[in-house]
Amino acid sequence: MSAANTFRQGTSLYCFSSEYCRFQLSFEDCMQLASTLGDRGVEIVGPMHIRSWPEVSNEFERQFKSSCHRFSLTPTAFAAYGDDPVLKNFDEVFEFYLLQMKGASRLGFPLMRGPSGDYEMIEKLLPYAEKLNVKMIFEIHAPMALGKDPATMELVEFVKKKSSAFLGFNPDGGSFSNKITDRLKRAAQRYGVSDTIINRCVALYDAKIPLPKALEEAKKMGADETAIWAVNMFYGQAPASDPEELKKIMPYILHFHGKFWTWENGQEPSIPYEQIVRARVEGGWTAGWLSTEFEGGRPEVDSYEVVKGFQEMVRGYIAKYAKA
Amino acid sequence: MVPEQDVQKSRISRRSLLKATGVALVTGAASCTPAQQQPVQTSGGIALPLVGAAKPAPKDRSFLDDGGFRNLTVDGKKGYQVQLRCTGYRGIPLWSVQSITLKVDGKDVNPKDIVFILDGGRYKVDELRNQKGIQWWVLSYGRLFVPKADGMSPGEHEVEASMTYVSTYGRRSMASGPTGMQTQQGKKRLTLEADIL
Numbered sequence: 342m343s344a345a346n347t348f349r350q351g352t353s354l355y356c357f358s359s360e361y362c363r364f365q366l367s368f369e370d371c372m373q374l375a376s377t378l379g380d381r382g383v384e385i386v387g388p389m390h391i392r393s394w395p396e397v398s399n400e401f402e403r404q405f406k407s408s409c410h411r412f413s414l415t416p417t418a419f420a421a422y423g424d425d426p427v428l429k430n431f432d433e434v435f436e437f438y439l440l441q442m443k444g445a446s447r448l449g450f451p452l453m454r455g456p457s458g459d460y461e462m463i464e465k466l467l468p469y470a471e472k473l474n475v476k477m478i479f480e481i482h483a484p485m486a487l488g489k490d491p492a493t494m495e496l497v498e499f500v501k502k503k504s505s506a507f508l509g510f511n512p513d514g515g516s517f518s519n520k521i522t523d524r525l526k527r528a529a530q531r532y533g534v535s536d537t538i539i540n541r542c543v544a545l546y547d548a549k550i551p552l553p554k555a556l557e558e559a560k561k562m563g564a565d566e567t568a569i570w571a572v573n574m575f576y577g578q579a580p581a582s583d584p585e586e587l588k589k590i591m592p593y594i595l596h597f598h599g600k601f602w603t604w605e606n607g608q609e610p611s612i613p614y615e616q617i618v619r620a621r622v623e624g625g626w627t628a629g630w631l632s633t634e635f636e637g638g639r640p641e642v643d644s645y646e647v648v649k650g651f652q653e654m655v656r657g658y659i660a661k662y663a664k665a
Numbered sequence: 666m667v668p669e670q671d672v673q674k675s676r677i678s679r680r681s682l683l684k685a686t687g688v689a690l691v692t693g694a695a696s697c698t699p700a701q702q703q704p705v706q707t708s709g710g711i712a713l714p715l716v717g718a719a720k721p722a723p724k725d726r727s728f729l730d731d732g733g734f735r736n737l738t739v740d741g742k743k744g745y746q747v748q749l750r751c752t753g754y755r756g757i758p759l760w761s762v763q764s765i766t767l768k769v770d771g772k773d774v775n776p777k778d779i780v781f782i783l784d785g786g787r788y789k790v791d792e793l794r795n796q797k798g799i800q801w802w803v804l805s806y807g808r809l810f811v812p813k814a815d816g817m818s819p820g821e822h823e824v825e826a827s828m829t830y831v832s833t834y835g836r837r838s839m840a841s842g843p844t845g846m847q848t849q850q851g852k853k854r855l856t857l858e859a860d861i862l
Contacts, residue, residue, distance in 0.1 A: 358754045362803060363723035373715050388755040392802050422755070422833075532843055570843035640723050645716070 347622055347663045350655060351375075351382020351417045351630040353598070354390060356648045359638025361389075369408060374645050376412030379652045382630045383409070385448075386420040387441055395437060397444030405448050417630045418452040418478065418511070418596050419445035423462075435465055442466065446473035452596055452629075454511065455479055458492060460499060463508070470507040478511035478595050484577030485516055487586035500593050509595035512587065513634070519581040520611040521546050524602055529571035538568050542575055552576040584616040591624040599633040599655065604647045607654055618658035631655060728752050729826045729851025730806060735858040736816035739780065740787070745817035745857075747824055749807040752849055756803040759783065759796040761830040763846070767809055768825040769817075780810040817857055825852040 352375040360366040366374070368390055375383045388394045391401050409416060421441040423434050438456060445453040453470075455477030456462045463477065470477050479500065485493040500508050521543045529539055538559055545555045552573070559572045587594065601609035608614075621631075633651055638644045725731040733748030747767060751757050765781065767774040781788045784805055788796060801807060809826065827850035 355754070359726075360720065360723075362754065363726050364804075365720045365723055370715055377716050386755060388800065389803055392804075394800060394802075567843040643720075 347659050348597070348626055348628070349382060349630050350379030350599075350652050351384060351415070351632045352378045352648060352652075353384040353386070353418075353420070353632045353634045355384075355386050355420075356633055356635040357638070357644050358389070359640065359642065359644055363640065368404070372405075372408040372414060373412055376414050378645075378649060379633070380630075381412070381414050382417040382632065383414045384416075384418045384420065384630075384632045387444070388422060391444070395440045395444070397447055402447050409449070416448060416450045417632055418454065419448065419450040419475075421445065421454045423456050423459075431462070434459075435462060438462065438466055439469055442469060442473055442475050446475045450475060452476050452478050452509075452511075455508075457481075457485075458496060463499075467503075467505060467507060476507045476509060476595060478509050480511045480513055480598070481516050481582070482513040482598075483515040483518060483580050486580035487512070487516065487582040487590070489582070490580065497590055497593075501590075509593045510590055511596040511598060512582075512594060513598040514600035514609075514612045514614065514617065515578070515598075516580050516582045517584060517613060517617060518579045518611045519613065521575045521579050522603070522611050525575055525578050529568075529574065532567050532571070534568045534571040538562055538564055539571065542572050546575060546579065579611065584613060584620040587617070587620045587626075588624040591621075591626050594621075594626060594629060596629045597621070597631045599631050599651060601633075601635055601651060602637040604635075604637065604642075604650060607650060609651070614654065615658050618655055619662045622659060622662040726750065726752070727851055728828065728849035729824065729853055731853070731855070732858070733806065733808065734817075734822075734824065734855040736860055737810070739782070739810050739812075742812045743814055743816055744810055744812040746782075746811070747809045747826060747855075749809065749826060749828065751801050751803060751807070754803060756801050756805075757830055757833060759788070759793050759799040759801055761833060762790075762793040763829045763831065765790045765793075765809065765828045766826065767811070768823075770823050774811055778811055780812075782808040782810055819857050821854050821856050823852070824855045826850065 354361070354368075354371045354375060357366050357371045357374065361368070361371060371390075372383065375381070385391070385405075391397060393401060405416075408414065419441070421438065423438050423441075434456070442453055451474070453475045455466065455470075457479040466477060479496055481487060481493060481496075484490070485496075487493060487497075497510075500510065526539055526543070530536070541562065542555055542559060545558060550558075555572055555576065556569065559568055564572065599614075601612060601614075603609060603611075633648050635644055635648050635651065637647070728750055730748035730750055733746060736743070736745050738744075739746075762781075765776065765779065767776075767779060776790045779790050781790055781793060783799070783801055786799070787810075827848060829846055829848045832845055832847050
């Protein structure tokens, strides 16, 4: 499907969550649809698709492998989680991740989302990753920003220094989002943040005024704790990573989330996908999958058609920038 | 992964299965013999019947479910139930639930009377926060069972429910909201469904 010497396109079953959660598509149906998209790669979300999560039951293992076999699907990445605040101590979080890693391994996933930023945890999990043959990928997800945000830069340095084949990155399209969209404004309005503060914050963001200044100005306008949260959230959800930054970490990128929320005129208006694809084609990224992650499912939207459209857009950009 | 070639050889498309079953039904031999299931080569996913097929009507996705409001007997006690969904995409751990309230026809139900039922397990609302390691799966219904000797009267009732839980995302994240706590609520006029025998 994709041009030679470029990355392949896959689908995260997250894309179908609207239909899945409304019992219009079963897990099996989602697998079947994924097999008609892109290069037939499939990513699953542990707690969403596996009833026995964080463990993988024998039943699910068989169901998944059987689907992959019948539909010629390739498992790409397993979305694991470790952020439950109830897991307070290191050993509990470690066990929680290890359990998911064993599950990912049994299902044949080569990649699993790892604990970004918890370096001690990563070090402890690494030998298990090698043994189970599951690479840990660290999502660079909003509010993280490539080349700007200190935590992200620290993570990049860590992975480069470790230089292990079992550690890499999974940038998410949302980290390149460069607009405070209506979706974000609505989220703030839901918590009662005033339009005056919202509009002022958007104007400051568009004028590229940095976050501390925006917070200062919001406080002057009488922002309460909720409004301060909204300002942080706006800047955090539109971190505007520069796609060119991808070239600096290219050998370490093992996976990429083709995140998008809205689909207008064949585009996601807040994410520069043309520049992202261009940077990756020019940077010679051939190792991994671009896994579509549509987050805008609603009953009136046919998620399948939207995902198909997104992958066609990406394919167009690949064709435009890939050398024959 | 199985090599591509093997997959092609062994693939039985749904369409071919349907054909085989159809023949079997017509000839009265509903139990297919292997001979009738001829594998059909497909040129990939485009031939699969699911793409473009009409979707079934969506089921309710909201916190307070449209369905499942009915009388029933649980552990020998008569009463009624209301069904709840967790609205995120990946479920929530049961320990995260801090409180649940239920109101029927404007009257508060004593939370001590409510039995929260998930996948067959029964819990008192104020014990939920102690339930470690139990996940409320995104496709499972949580049921609020309220014992009531004569059951709920037939017809329409105004039902109101809310649930406050700790967000499993960190604070300051968009999903957690400003406080790190999330509240789901719903208020609906529900018609009592017929008993399931």
